Amino acid sequence: MHFLKNKKVLLTAGPTYEAIDPVRFIGNRSSGKMGYALAEALAEKGALVHLVSGPVSIQVKHPNIELLPVESAEEMYQACMAYFDFCDIAILAAAVADYTVANPSPIKIKKKGENLHLELVKTKDILQTLGTRKKKQVLVGFALETNDELENARLKLEKKNLDFIVLNSLQDAGAGFQHNTNKVSILDKNNNLTKFELKLKTELAEDIIRYLENFVK
Numbered sequence: 001m002h003f004l005k006n007k008k009v010l011l012t013a014g015p016t017y018e019a020i021d022p023v024r025f026i027g028n029r030s031s032g033k034m035g036y037a038l039a040e041a042l043a044e045k046g047a048l049v050h051l052v053s054g055p056v057s058i059q060v061k062h063p064n065i066e067l068l069p070v071e072s073a074e075e076m077y078q079a080c081m082a083y084f085d086f087c088d089i090a091i092l093a094a095a096v097a098d099y100t101v102a103n104p105s106p107i108k109i110k111k112k113g114e115n116l117h118l119e120l121v122k123t124k125d126i127l128q129t130l131g132t133r134k135k136k137q138v139l140v141g142f143a144l145e146t147n148d149e150l151e152n153a154r155l156k157l158e159k160k161n162l163d164f165i166v167l168n169s170l171q172d173a174g175a176g177f178q179h180n181t182n183k184v185s186i187l188d189k190n191n192n193l194t195k196f197e198l199k200l201k202t203e204l205a206e207d208i209i210r211y212l213e214n215f216v217k
């Protein structure tokens with residue numbers, strides 16, 4: 001039997017949208033492709049996937065995937081809190097806004113002076129919160145760094161109490177946001193570092209799942 005059979009997985013994917021007013025938002029370039037590739041691959045192996053997803057243009061296919069659509073970082077946080085305790089594995093692949101708009105306008109903001117100032121406030125760190133609440137769960141994070149990649153990933157791994165972290169490099173052509181391919185390294189809590197070739201996100205999903213097997217009881 002596959003080690004993922006009937007395991008419950010909490011998975012986040014895609015960007016978050018932080019409303020400025022009813023028609024505008026602050027978002028990011030995440031396509032959700034890596035997260036959705038993971039969702040399909042996990043479900044294919046018998047896992048029950050709770051996919052908390054920001055706005056993306058990908059459809060979910062597998063019946064083992066429960067799609068929980070959210071928009072903002074706060075909504076993503078609430079959905080994760082509701083599901084984490086009864087999950088065996090949590091993989092946080094979403095590109096969550098680190099800051100949100102302090103006072104979004106209930107009506108469309110009119111163009112007035114030369115400058116417009118928006119006050120931004122920090123969002124809750126979902127991954128870090130799950131790290132403090134974790135009991136038996138295997139917890140996996142993603143990191144996107146442009147400099148001092150390994151050192152930053154190691155700090156994140158420890159601070160957020162992760163089992164392993166998937167490190168994306170934006171410096172490689174074909175890697176990262178919007179692409180179908182990605183180049184990653186995995187750093188785990190035992191300080192093992194594994195570097196993967198540039199490959200399809202669907203193939204990387206299989207690599208990440210193989211890596212999970214070292215941690216899932």
Ligand code: CTP
Pocket residue numbers: 012073092093094095096097098123124125126127128140141142143144156
């Ligand atoms: N993450 C999260 N909640 C947030 C911000 C990030 O769960 N509010 C998760 C992401 O899903 C990812 C990991 O944390 O798995 C790393 O996100 P990243 O933005 O790279 O790290 P930060 O801790 O926000 O640090 P920094 O932006 O300073 O690099």
